[in-house]
Structure formats: structure tokens, C-alpha cells
Amino acid sequence: MAASAHSFPVLERLLSANAQWASDVEQVEPGFFERGAKGQSPKVLWIGCSDSRVPESVVTAAKPGDIFVHRNIANQFHLHDDSALSVATYAIAAVGVEHVVIVGHTHCGGAAATHTAALNDDLAVPPLGSDAPINRWLAPLVKLAGEVIASKPTADPLKELVYANVKAQVANLAQSGPVVDAWKQGKSLHIHGWVYDLATGKLEDLGISQGGP
Numbered sequence: 001m002a003a004s005a006h007s008f009p010v011l012e013r014l015l016s017a018n019a020q021w022a023s024d025v026e027q028v029e030p031g032f033f034e035r036g037a038k039g040q041s042p043k044v045l046w047i048g049c050s051d052s053r054v055p056e057s058v059v060t061a062a063k064p065g066d067i068f069v070h071r072n073i074a075n076q077f078h079l080h081d082d083s084a085l086s087v088a089t090y091a092i093a094a095v096g097v098e099h100v101v102i103v104g105h106t107h108c109g110g111a112a113a114t115h116t117a118a119l120n121d122d123l124a125v126p127p128l129g130s131d132a133p134i135n136r137w138l139a140p141l142v143k144l145a146g147e148v149i150a151s152k153p154t155a156d157p158l159k160e161l162v163y164a165n166v167k168a169q170v171a172n173l174a175q176s177g178p179v180v181d182a183w184k185q186g187k188s189l190h191i192h193g194w195v196y197d198l199a200t201g202k203l204e205d206l207g208i209s210q211g212g213p
Contacts (some may be wrong), residue, residue: 005169009104042068045091047084047169048103049110054196055150056103058204068097073134074110074141075102088178092170098188102173103203104166104195111161114138118145146167164192167208174210183212 005011020025025032045068046056077084091097104111117138120171129135145161153160170193175180182189190211195204 007037012055024104036065036167040065040068040163041096042066042105043092043096043098044068045070045097045100046103047071047075047100047173048196049073049105049108051108053198054103054105059143059196059201060144066193068095073137074108074114074165075104075142075169076137076165077102077176078137078140079172083106085176085178088173092178092187092189099171099192099208101192101194102166103168103196104162104169105193105198106159106162107198108158108165111140111165112158114141114145115158115161116151118149125186141165162195163206166195166206169193169211170208170210188212 002077005015022033025065042065044066047070048054050071050073056062056069056071057064068087069089070084072084079085088100091100141161144164146159148157148164151160154200160209170191173191179189179191190209190212193206199203205209
């Protein structure tokens, strides 16, 4: 027998909170949702981690319509990933974003798993098998973790990996078709790398921005 989401307390809480939020927003800013339904024009594309502790709109105090979003495990931007490429293409070519931000975060589970795999000289993230989709997804990060380990960082090696990962994904993004095409066309488009600190709730700009004009 089919069940309603209202049958589950955790989902009922979300639905109830949503109804209250929508009512509060409409009371404070009448017509907000009606205007939003007519279209969007965010200037920022956020490419971040799927981690539940890094909700982009919450940590930036942004409103619906402010940020175009793509999230995945360990904030990757693979040059062969049709999902990420589709999001970037649509955001840049159709929506008109002017800034793309790759956002990593401290205490990242994906980074921790790949760091452990690299320490064990294993391409598979334990305890999953090598044929698991997440292992194919994280394979480049395992390789990067090995490079970070080989560099013998003196501080926090996991944090070093989080930062190195953001820098690597910004480099990937800079050579992706949507970004290269935009720059060739002279569009105002900048890409950036940030890290969110779970312990402080603050974003750090890594100072690796690229773009123009």
C-alpha cells in the first residue's frame, strides 16, 4: 500500500516547516514566489559537495534565485562528467552567471576516504569494492591524495588534500568547454576556489580566481 510522506515524522517536519517558511516569506515580501516563477537570473554558479552540512543558500544567507547549484561527492568537476558540464553550459550560456565557485569543505568524508585509500596504496575506497560507482568517481581524488601524501605536508594532511582538491577542480573547470567558449566569446566570467570551515561556519577565498574580461 502506498504511503504518504506525512506518515513519516522526519518528512512531516520538513513539509510543515516549508509551509510555514513559504507563508512567512510571502508575508514579509508579497509576490516573491510569483516573481520567481517567471524566471531566474543568478550571477553565481556554486559547485560544491553533497555534504548536508554545507547548504549554500544557508551559509551565504542567499535567497532562492541568487545561486545556481551543482553538488556532488567531494565537489568534483570531471571533464567527462555530462552532468557537471550540462550544468555549467546552461548556467553560463543560458542563465548568464558571471561567477563559478568551486567550494570544498573541511572534514570532507570523500577526502578522508580517498586519503585512507592512498595511504593503503589502494584505488578503492574501503570498504567498497573497486567496481563501486563511488570508486570510479573518486579515483582522481585518490591519485591527488597520493600526491599530497608524497609531498609530506607538515600541517594537517587531510586539510591539505581539501585545499589541493579545490585547486585541482578549478584547474579542470578552467579548461572545460563551457568556460573556454565563454572566454573566447569575451564574456565576463570568473571562476573561483573557496573552502568552507565546518568548525567556524566561514568561507575562505583561496585567491586562485581566473577569468575576464
